[in-house]
Amino acid sequence: MKLNPLAQSLNQTLEGSVAYRLLSDLGKRMFFPRGVAAQSMEAKEKAHRFDATVGIANVERGKPIILEEIHRWVPELSPAEIVSYAPTPGDPELRKLWQQEILRKNPDVPPDRISLPMVTSGLTGALSQVADLFVNPHDHVLVSDFFWGNYRLLFEGRREARLVTYPLFTEEGSLDLEALERTIRDIPAKKAVLVLNFPNNPTGYTPTVDEARAMAGLLARCAEEKDLLVVCDDAYFGLFYEEGIYPHSLFNLLATAHPNLLAVKVDGPTKELYVWGFRIGFLTFGSPVLTAGQFDALNQKLAGSLRATVSNSNRLAQSLLKRALTSAHTPSELAKWADLLKARYRKTRQILSRMGDDVPLVPQPFNSGYFMCFKTRGIDAEALRQALLEKGIGTISLGRDVLRVTFASIPEEHLEELFSEIFETARSLA
Numbered sequence: 001m002k003l004n005p006l007a008q009s010l011n012q013t014l015e016g017s018v019a020y021r022l023l024s025d026l027g028k029r030m031f032f033p034r035g036v037a038a039q040s041m042e043a044k045e046k047a048h049r050f051d052a053t054v055g056i057a058n059v060e061r062g063k064p065i066i067l068e069e070i071h072r073w074v075p076e077l078s079p080a081e082i083v084s085y086a087p088t089p090g091d092p093e094l095r096k097l098w099q100q101e102i103l104r105k106n107p108d109v110p111p112d113r114i115s116l117p118m119v120t121s122g123l124t125g126a127l128s129q130v131a132d133l134f135v136n137p138h139d140h141v142l143v144s145d146f147f148w149g150n151y152r153l154l155f156e157g158r159r160e161a162r163l164v165t166y167p168l169f170t171e172e173g174s175l176d177l178e179a180l181e182r183t184i185r186d187i188p189a190k191k192a193v194l195v196l197n198f199p200n201n202p203t204g205y206t207p208t209v210d211e212a213r214a215m216a217g218l219l220a221r222c223a224e225e226k227d228l229l230v231v232c233d234d235a236y237f238g239l240f241y242e243e244g245i246y247p248h249s250l251f252n253l254l255a256t257a258h259p260n261l262l263a264v265k266v267d268g269p270t271k272e273l274y275v276w277g278f279r280i281g282f283l284t285f286g287s288p289v290l291t292a293g294q295f296d297a298l299n300q301k302l303a304g305s306l307r308a309t310v311s312n313s314n315r316l317a318q319s320l321l322k323r324a325l326t327s328a329h330t331p332s333e334l335a336k337w338a339d340l341l342k343a344r345y346r347k348t349r350q351i352l353s354r355m356g357d358d359v360p361l362v363p364q365p366f367n368s369g370y371f372m373c374f375k376t377r378g379i380d381a382e383a384l385r386q387a388l389l390e391k392g393i394g395t396i397s398l399g400r401d402v403l404r405v406t407f408a409s410i411p412e413e414h415l416e417e418l419f420s421e422i423f424e425t426a427r428s429l430a
């Protein structure tokens with residue numbers, strides 16, 4: 001198939017880099033057309049007389065029609081902030097603000113080593129874009145044996161990748177870094193995609209400082225042999241409950257780890273700012289060698305892919321997020337809610353420390369995030385879930401022997417009752 005000249009030109013910009021080698025066939029075909037979206041972006045800057053580009057009905061220039069029955073619920077925002085289309089790559093101010101956030105939270109990342117974040121429809125939207133742009137059928141996508149189930153649908157279901165799992169933990173309960181290295185080296189291809197998710201869903205585990213450094217080191221070693229796309233899914237970033245946990249994203253180390261390693265940060269306000277239904281996420285590239293032009297070429301490809309799927313992301317949500325991110329009150333509010341979740345974590349730990357040996361459940365390591373997991377001993381996790389449901393208690397079973405509990409969603413005063421029901425029910429099934 002003949003490539004569009006704009007796609008060819010982006011590919012030429014990327015040629016010779018790890019990004020080009022990692023692109024999927026679909027990724028190679030992508031470009032941002034010089035159609036309505038691009039032309040209206042140009043007009044925003046230059047059409048100072050009349051802007052007759054985009055399909056928005058205006059009362060007057062820059063002032064879209066808005067129903068009073070909508071505006072009255074968010075009266076402090078302008079009509080444009082509520083109902084106008086956002087640019088395909090996202091609101092430029094929001095993108096800049098989020099980039100500053102990434103740099104603040106990841107102080108070892110040199111500012112010129114990352115791209116300007118692109119706005120996506122939630123983190124799921126960002127992951128889906130990564131899968132489209134970088135995963136071909138039969139490519140190997142590595143995830144730990146505790147992984148967010150949607151990865152299977154995203155990478156295997158939609159993109160026909162081979163999902164390869166490696167054990168997250170050793171018997172002793174630390175990260176099994178040897179298994180990770182072995183699994184990458186055993187991939188019979190020059191390319192591998194690795195998805196890292198910390199704080200982890202479902203386990204609630206985040207690496208220690210030593211583990212994070214060791215992991216970055218081993219990935220840099222593996223990149224000597226293979227091109228690596230390492231996706232950092234940072235959905236639960238910031239909810240760290242113990243001393244000694246690595247307090248940054250792995251992206252902090254991976255963005256500059258090796259020329260053959262392209263790091264992709266997938267993050268967003270969904271959990272970090274408690275806006276689950278806003279459907280806003282961000283996708284940011286990091287590399288020690290890509291030029292500004294190459295980062296831009298990747299973003300152009302991503303913009304094309306966004307244009308062809310969701311076109312652009314929720315405007316109202318982006319406007320509200322800009323306000324929140326620039327408000328002096330936000331940090332203290334965030335700290336308040338983080339404290340509440342930490343108290344639930346502490347309570348959960350306390351309850352587990354008193355768990356009797358007769359309970360056929362083994363808590364897995366956890367120190368962060370929303371969740372904790374039990375491995376079941378000799379009882380079926382789905383049977384346990386069903387039995388709990390009979391008692392009016394909802395949990396998640398994963399495979400035959402893992403039960404996930406979202407302690408973050410249960411008020412502290414109810415945790416005792418919740419866990420004693422779980423223990424009691426597990427005992428009754430043994």
Ligand SMILES: Cc1ncc(COP(=O)(O)O)c(C=O)c1O
Pocket residue numbers: 121122123124125148197200201233235268270276279280281
């Ligand atoms: C690990 C992980 N990644 C991504 C997501 C998706 O986030 P979003 O709701 O922004 O699509 C979730 C949501 O539960 C998650 O647990």
